[in-house]
Amino acid sequence: MTSESFDFAPLLRPGLPPSAAKWSGFPKYNFTGGNNDAEQLPRDGLIAAATAVLRREGRTLATYGLASGPLGYRPLREFLVAKLARDAGITCSKDEVLITSGSLQAIDLVNGVLLAPGDTVLIEQETYQGALTRLARLGVKPVGIPLDREGLRLDALAAALDNLKGRNIRPKYIYTIPTVQNPTGTIMGEERRRELLRLAQAHGVPIFEDDCYADLIWDGRRPPALYAMTRHGGVIHIGSFSKSIAPALRVGYIVTGWDMLARMLALKTDAGSGALEQMVLAEFCTPYFAEHVPRLARGLRAKLDTLMAALAEQFGTAAEFEEPPGGIFLWIKLPDQVDTIKLGQAALAAGVAINPGPEWSTDKAYAKSRMRLCFASPSADEIRHGVATLAEVCRGEFGVPVRIANVAQRAGM
Numbered sequence: 001m002t003s004e005s006f007d008f009a010p011l012l013r014p015g016l017p018p019s020a021a022k023w024s025g026f027p028k029y030n031f032t033g034g035n036n037d038a039e040q041l042p043r044d045g046l047i048a049a050a051t052a053v054l055r056r057e058g059r060t061l062a063t064y065g066l067a068s069g070p071l072g073y074r075p076l077r078e079f080l081v082a083k084l085a086r087d088a089g090i091t092c093s094k095d096e097v098l099i100t101s102g103s104l105q106a107i108d109l110v111n112g113v114l115l116a117p118g119d120t121v122l123i124e125q126e127t128y129q130g131a132l133t134r135l136a137r138l139g140v141k142p143v144g145i146p147l148d149r150e151g152l153r154l155d156a157l158a159a160a161l162d163n164l165k166g167r168n169i170r171p172k173y174i175y176t177i178p179t180v181q182n183p184t185g186t187i188m189g190e191e192r193r194r195e196l197l198r199l200a201q202a203h204g205v206p207i208f209e210d211d212c213y214a215d216l217i218w219d220g221r222r223p224p225a226l227y228a229m230t231r232h233g234g235v236i237h238i239g240s241f242s243k244s245i246a247p248a249l250r251v252g253y254i255v256t257g258w259d260m261l262a263r264m265l266a267l268k269t270d271a272g273s274g275a276l277e278q279m280v281l282a283e284f285c286t287p288y289f290a291e292h293v294p295r296l297a298r299g300l301r302a303k304l305d306t307l308m309a310a311l312a313e314q315f316g317t318a319a320e321f322e323e324p325p326g327g328i329f330l331w332i333k334l335p336d337q338v339d340t341i342k343l344g345q346a347a348l349a350a351g352v353a354i355n356p357g358p359e360w361s362t363d364k365a366y367a368k369s370r371m372r373l374c375f376a377s378p379s380a381d382e383i384r385h386g387v388a389t390l391a392e393v394c395r396g397e398f399g400v401p402v403r404i405a406n407v408a409q410r411a412g413m
């Protein structure tokens with residue numbers, strides 16, 4: 001019997017999110033999501049790692065949690081302890097690291113422990129859509145704090161904290177992506193990090209630090225993580241292998257004290273994240289992560305250059321952006337008359353998928369004429385042709401860009 005022949009509708013629990021759309025394949029020019037560069041995937045290294053680790057330890061797959069317990073595969077946690085110390089200045093033990101099914105599960109677990117309907121959290125005004133949709137589903141109010149070129153604006157944060165205090169509201173956390181912010185690409189400097197920690201501490205509000213993109217910085221230099229800089233605790237740190245290795249593996253992690261991890265572990269209902277991907281990652285990353293990541297970053301940087309050149313050529317001054325210091329996204333302002341939700345629909349019909357700004361912001365009006373383009377997954381040719389098609393659709397819908405600079409190059413597309 002198929003589910004279609006039985007009417008489940010009257011039995012569904014109230015408050016479910018809308019049904020998921022059926023997947024109909026990737027669009028021809030895909031600038032959406034956080035997909036990675038297929039050419040840069042360390043395929044041979046992963047194959048060798050899978051073979052080696054399965055030969056050596058494959059028998060442990062016969063037990064839940066391998067031989068490592070519920071926090072995740074021990075060598076992967078040990079790799080993270082060393083990596084986080086080297087790159088982010090974090091001092092932690094392997095028992096303060098919980099491996100999760102993607103950092104999305106990390107977000108769910110942090111939210112699961114801290115948030116109840118009606119709560120308030122502080123969040124960067126432009127932020128990760130997945131964080132916003134989760135808050136909406138939980139009935140939690142996000143207060144958006146505007147950003148500048150260095151990320152979260154602390155004057156606005158201080159004002160929001162004071163305002164909430166005046167109304168007897170204690171926000172549950174400040175969610176920030178301080179190191180290559182999604183979608184704006186900013187990196188918060190060390191001094192501002194120090195001030196942010198001071199402000200959060202003074203108001204008794206924890207910081208939820210999402211360091212998803214921190215490995216992908218062009219010059220490889222990053223400030224210490226907020227988690228590393230705090231002297232009073234109060235920071236929960238999450239990260240992911242999705243952007244540095246591959247999103248389909250679904251491996252992320254949480255770093256925090258055991259007291260909080262123990263609460264999260266009690267909510268982690270999957271009896272452990274996928275073991276094989278943890279084993280392969282540990283086997284590959286321990287010797288090769290440090291050389292893989294700068295190579296990946298160089299490839300991404302080249303694609304960013306291609307995207308910026310294509311935008312300059314096709315949109316001219318109609319597309320404004322700050323060049324990001326790392327990551328996989330470009331955050332773009334189009335002229336005020338452009339509604340990027342409408343542009344997104346029209347572009348999709350022409351085979352180009354973009355992320356409209358309002359889906360990545362708490363201020364829908366501010367983000368109306370903004371969009372996010374992911375440059376990691378399309379090829380250089382797809383970037384050029386996709387941007388040319390997008391410019392044509394945008395001109396047809398909104399009259400901008402007024403003139404497309406290099407029409408000749410598009411002949412024969």
Ligand SMILES: Cc1ncc(COP(=O)(O)O)c(C=O)c1O
Binds near residue numbers: 128130242252
């Ligand atoms: C800021 C941020 N956090 C978390 C995630 C979730 O990533 P994953 O679950 O693949 O680790 C993403 C994905 O794009 C993201 O941009």
